Amino acid sequence: MTMNDETIAAAVCAWFESRGAVPGATPAEKLAVDYFAAGLLDSLQVVELVAHLEQTFGVRFEDRHFQQRRFSTIGGLAEIVAELKTAPAP
């Protein structure tokens, strides 16, 4: 992971932690958390999360991202954001 990716991951994790405790003793464990399975978000709160990440990082999620398994973990979400930030403009 590059420094930039770590910054993104920390920011995504911080958003979750601002809403309550995220399970896991280490940053790596927190990034692996499936936030739906852990009950950290419901379907309406996903919209807040998506809006926050899009605004914060200047990216736009596409349909395909919502279908990906990694979308459900904090680390996976950070990965998607990092990829969107480095993707060439369409």
Next chain:
Amino acid sequence: MTAPAAVARLSLCPDVLFLVDGRGDWIASNPLARVHVAVSASGAELLRRLREPGDLSAALAGLDGLWAEDRTVFGPRRCALDDATGLSAEPGRRVQGPDAVALLRERFVLLEDLAAYRERFGPKRRPMDPDRFGNFHQQIGQELLLRQRVKPDDWWVSQKFEDDLSGVKNTAYRKVQHEFLEREVPGWGLAGKRVLDVGCGVGYFTDFFRRIGDAAEVLGLDPNADYIRRAQATFRGPGLRFEVFDFAKPDGLAAYRGPGFDLIYLSDVLLFYFVSYKNKPEELAGAVGFLSALKSLLAPGGRIMIMDPHGSFSLCGRYGDPAQPLAVLGEYKRRVWGIASTLEPLGRAVRAAGLAVTGIWEPCYEGPVRDAEDAFLKEFPVWWVFELRALP
């Protein structure tokens, strides 16, 4: 042509139907997944060879000119309801050779594992569940929230009513639901009576019972405080009231006991006790408790009228040809769309609540047929209506 190395055996999905489009192309259509792929003649031959599970390399032997083209979007606009795979459809994208095979697999025309395919059609067990498509309500919720980025509650009102709530938009809601009530309500003997509209939304039909039915007192209850505020601001008149009510606590209905209501009306409400909604499990016990609480509010001789989506209803069950209204693909026992209850669980809940079904209607559109939707609505009831009365 050579097959991708990773794929050994494939079979034609047993749900696939074949149609021919206006250009003479074969369309492999999977109505369950709501996907449609045009294939070349050699593509159709490939699918024929794979009616039984077979080796892809062998099935491709001697086939040239294989192409497939995504035709998944038949509707006027692209949305999750057109495409249960949730994948980004690119109508008109024509791919050749191995890419054509990949498209046919992606669109559930060719399968590697039938059991895994069946497993994918079920209610989502959590938000964004990547392993299950979810029922209609879950799919449309995800579509609205994440793709269209609109609040489902706002969408619900805007697709049903004119912006100023002066009427019902000219959709199935007007052609079937509204016209049924216009025909029937004057005969319901509501003049001077008390009516309770449970799940009244923005209050249009609550006011309707006062205006058309000449009811003396009409109370609209809804859990959505924004809806109630809008109802209170829009519809005013003697005997007309709106209040916020939390349906999660049906015991609270006891507060409305009194002289009793001559009519309790529910439109598109009861279904949510029978289908998974917002990732909650189905709640038959909840339906019984809810109906029992409503029964306790009935005046002597009063009745409950329930208008719910029809149990065999399928939103995407037609292919758009007014001359072929029977080309409808609904569902009953094996629920995938899961829009509403079938008859049996509904009947169990009604009986357990101490009520009896005393009337059933299956309203259809009765006006002139101008398009495919009219033809569909004229032939098939999108809603059914039950009259319930208390058992002695």
